[in-house]
Amino acid sequence: MKNPITESPKKQPTAPLCSVFRRFLKSKGLKYTIERADVLDAIIARDGLFEAEELLLELRRRGHRVSKATTYRTIHLLQDAGIIVQALFDSKQAHYQLIYGKEPRDHMVCMKTGRLVEFQSGELTQLRDRICKQLGWTPIGHRFQIYAVSPEGQQPER
Amino acid sequence: MKNPITESPKKQPTAPLCSVFRRFLKSKGLKYTIERADVLDAIIARDGLFEAEELLLELRRRGHRVSKATTYRTIHLLQDAGIIVQALFDSKQAHYQLIYGKEPRDHMVCMKTGRLVEFQSGELTQLRDRICKQLGWTPIGHRFQIYAVSPEGQQPER
């Protein structure tokens, strides 16, 4: 049987991202500001999943003073530009992930320990495309989360 | 090629649900109240996806006076009981779906028109189980959402 998944991240060249964003902004008549660049940099630095509050902290850590309002506004722009997407786990707050130029990355959460594992599955993407084709839809993206119990979580409780 | 999906709902006998809930409550030393029964009934009546506010309306429509607080509290209990799960689409508000005794139901959203289609795919569940097995995890559930453009949405804009 074919290996259904390829676990874990491979670093991707991040260089073109800022020009992608720049181009997007220009096409909309919007401006490329220091704050927007800083937000994108912080996101690239984290590379995986992040939430708005974390991003604020990352920005502070790097000595960048970007307001919460601007951070949220930039997150929206980056979504419109197709650079990041939301990846929701609970209704408390939104989680985002960088996707531009990457394979879709899916998530498995342990219901006991909360451990989170990322993986990617080409088979899943194929299945998605097949489902869309069958119904006459054009796929854009997907979100897949598995809820499970990790090996550590299997331990009998005490 | 095997048909990857089976579209759309088949009515399921809903009779045992209330006793499942009743049993769950008893096991936790909690009480089965009229309000809790009313909330579960309203959920069964909708059968598909719902959000808290909609549920309130459904309850009102049926002439049941359940407060917002109790509705939210009951939704949590039903999640703990494994009768419903969250199925998030956006960060604005939580969406829930009835799952007890059903095949997992997944969703496809049109990015242009907002149209929502439910489907179920046994193949997806198999893939999920395979992924879990490979990493030594025990699957509990999953959430799969496809973002796509529906045939109607393909129309050139005007």
Add this chain to the structure above:
DNA sequence: GTCGGTGCAAATGCTTTGCATTGAT
């Protein structure tokens, strides 16, 4: 010099909570 952008603080809107009262067992 023009707009669009930014920060701040206030506003929003879904969800949760404290508390006095009510009700299931």
Add this chain to the structure above:
DNA sequence: ATCAATGCAAAGCATTTGCACCGAC
């Protein structure tokens, strides 16, 4: 009778917005 549940209104919190000032083009 007891202990949990309810309803109400207030509180929480992530996210959004109005507005006066600032800065990219």
